[in-house]
């Protein structure tokens with residue numbers, strides 16, 4: 131018989147576990163990890179009288195993978211996205227319509243497609259680096275990387291260049307949507323002139339891009355995502371509707387921008403902070419770059435860099451928690467979880483458990499290679515979440531992280547500036563949708579490989 135009450139995390143009178151919503155620090159992650167230890171995978175937090183149910187650790191990750199599809203939905207959890215960007219947005223689809231949408235997305239995010247993106251993405255990165263001078267201080271986190279990643283995505287997937295002010299537009303748009311979704315902001319944020327202006331600019335850009343392409347037809351040697359969306363037919367032989375085409379383009383840019391840009395900054399920081407790993411990565415990267423621009427196979431063979439990227443995704447999960455709607459009730463251990471409520475899945479908790487990742491706060495790039503393969507333990511590694519909505523761009527993201535770090539490290543051999551810099555990170559800052567650096571993150575360039583030698 132399921133009689134047990136779901137335990138409640140200890141908190142202060144009235145404010146309860148206000149840390150749950152606290153900004154500008156990572157106490158929130160610590161809160162989730164500590165309560166997982168004390169109370170088990172399923173517990174409640176309480177903030178100003180409002181209750182939040184949290185499901186954490188490998189148990190929660192396994193539940194999402196194995197049973198989520200029978201009990202959980204995203205539509206009600208991300209209702210705001212649906213209201214703002216339409217009912218075809220992949221994140222709010224469930225069941226058959228979601229499977230259909232994933233089939234479409236997977237065609238431009240599969241391994242063959244990614245192989246085509248590697249060279250243009252490296253070229254975009256080199257194009258940014260070409261203006262950097264030897265000895266120059268470069269702010270990577272806020273200034274350089276978001277622009278580089280935005281243009282990697284727009285250039286390789288959409289064959290267009292976006293102006294730098296799009297970075298700010300997209301950050302405002304996603305931050306507002308995520309904060310309204312997680313109730314950190316009220317729905318009135320969606321009626322603020324700044325938000326409405328950036329949303330309209332994004333939608334206008336998408337419409338112009340698609341209209342223009344209808345007129346010109348394919349503009350590159352091989353079809354890009356826009357060409358694909360204009361020509362793909364579903365199982366019934368139907369072309370996509372205008373609304374469906376429009377729904378895919380913003381999500382590619384929005385889902386891939388801050389996530390990849392921020393994780394790339396964490397990756398470069400971790401490599402520069404660990405001299406022995408830096409030496410190994412440089413040896414691996416130089417072995418290819420000294421001769422040619424790497425392709426997908428070359429990137430996959432960079433084992434130390436790959437280990438560093440995985441370790442960065444584990445230690446700095448930009449999406450530590452997400453939410454789902456309980457559509458059908460379920461039993462977990464001695465507890466019953468009723469339908470009709472939102473649940474928070476703290477998928478990143480497992481990354482910090484020593485029983486899964488020994489010395490969890492140590493940056494250890496060898497965890498992922500045989501025989502250890504710690505990430506393969508059930509429910510252990512979830513930077514891209516799990517289940518049917520697991521990040522559709524995960525494969526691309528891993529390659530983007532590697533190629534961005536490899537190109538910057540090889541070309542300008544940077545050092546941290548100041549050399550003893552220690553990065554501090556914060557969740558839920560005003561301007562950032564995901565885990566962000568507090569203050570600035572500078573590197574200083576130490577050399578410059580002539581771009582002609584990389585042609």
Ligand code: HEM
Pocket residue numbers: 220221222232235283381382383385386387389390393448449452453513514515518519520521522523524526527
């Ligand atoms: C380090 C980089 C990235 C991280 C950590 C990341 C993380 C995530 C996570 C956690 C989700 C699931 C959210 C949820 O269901 O609540 C997600 C979904 C998604 N991501 Fe990523 N992402 C990254 C990069 C990318 C890139 C580069 C793209 C595409 C260009 C992308 C496209 C998507 C899409 C389309 C979804 C929705 C999938 C669905 O609902 O079926 N992501 N991502």
